[in-house]
Amino acid sequence: MSDHLLVERHGAIATVVLNKPASHNAISIDMYRDLPGLVAGLDADPGVKVVVLRGAGQKSFASGADISEFERERGNAEAARNYNEHVAAAERAIEGLSKPTIAMVHGYCIGGGAGLALACDIRYADERARFAITPAKLGLVYSLESTKRVVDLAGPSRATWILVSGQQIQARRAFELGLFDELYPVEELEPATYEFAELITTRAQFSVRMGKEMVRRIVAGQLADDEATTHIRNSSFDTDDYAEGVRSFLAKRPPSFQWS
Template structure:
């Protein structure tokens, strides 16, 4: 689909694209070259007409990712200017995934720490197995966590738990992550991958205009806008005149399951509303 570093691969199976992290000797830690590749992944997924959901996972049974490759910090982050450039690359990678108009799911098995947790939180939903361990560790490195990434943590778990996670740098187990809203599902190790794929396929079956609109509107609420305005009205109007609406109503009247599989992903303007 696109050229990527050897540790990353992007595959497509029907409406689901899967980004796989495969660097077992480093527990899937991200090197700078891997972070730099993620915007291209996002562009490929966004532009692929057949793709409706992106699944992000570690190879095999995990781990998801142990975070940034701290072993290269002495070179790629050496000095204030290099550290700033490195942080900008990581932030651009996280933003590229977070700002996809298509839904994203992280399958978390094993370690999901630091930058790995940042990547998982950039996804819309997280499915974990019982071995998953979550942590954000700048307090152990003397770093201040990025503002936008901090906001992702607060959005997921609330202010008090975000402070706990960031103050302590300690790891949370899967059940704690589920209880505080960091993940949406936890499954036994042997069932988690299939459960995440099943969720991706389920979402892919739903009306594209509804899923895209829901993601855009929810994200807007998170950013502080809750009232209906002209931007939101464009989404409503687009849905009323959409092929999805016609199919959905027709299927309901005929007492059959709606089939949206031949309907493309909505085209959006630069402001994120329907074109």
């Protein structure tokens, strides 16, 4: 695995760190290549309930793809296609996690960094964060999948503005556009993010993951229940956590959910 990807564990919370602070955590091809396997391992680990994605330090989540590699890794059409496949696979891996994902955004969240953050379920950012999607400044075209994530959050006209301008958007405006979900002062971002992540670990995990699955289906265009979604909902009544939830409510005590 790339030396520039770190995994930290605190109880049921796993943190994936983009670890290239000298270059504002610019994402190398090796990092993109290794992210799917790393993420799959966390998804398969029953001890992990939430995944946080962050950059090293407080200056940057990620300043984008590592442009110093472009001439070597994207020097012709064939190489560029291969590169783009690794980027897409990394974003899909994060988006496809069965467990909730939170992007903790300090500072710059630019280009490829924005792509990874948008693939997460939730984005917590500090008040000095900057968001930008920059293909128009490099002569590139954003993928359909990545563009859809922007449209889903900001709407079509604002997504168009973001894409055609390539401008950096200040944190408050990015929050207003729906690109960030919560804003905090720089020093409060980390404790607030992990406080929320810890809260998720105390909830019934079948409910958490199936709730995420329902949202995923709606975003993908499903508008009515089918056999699969009806089965998911009805299955919750057969879980030990449902029984525990009812018992704890009646006893007026906090629940102790065991499913993972």
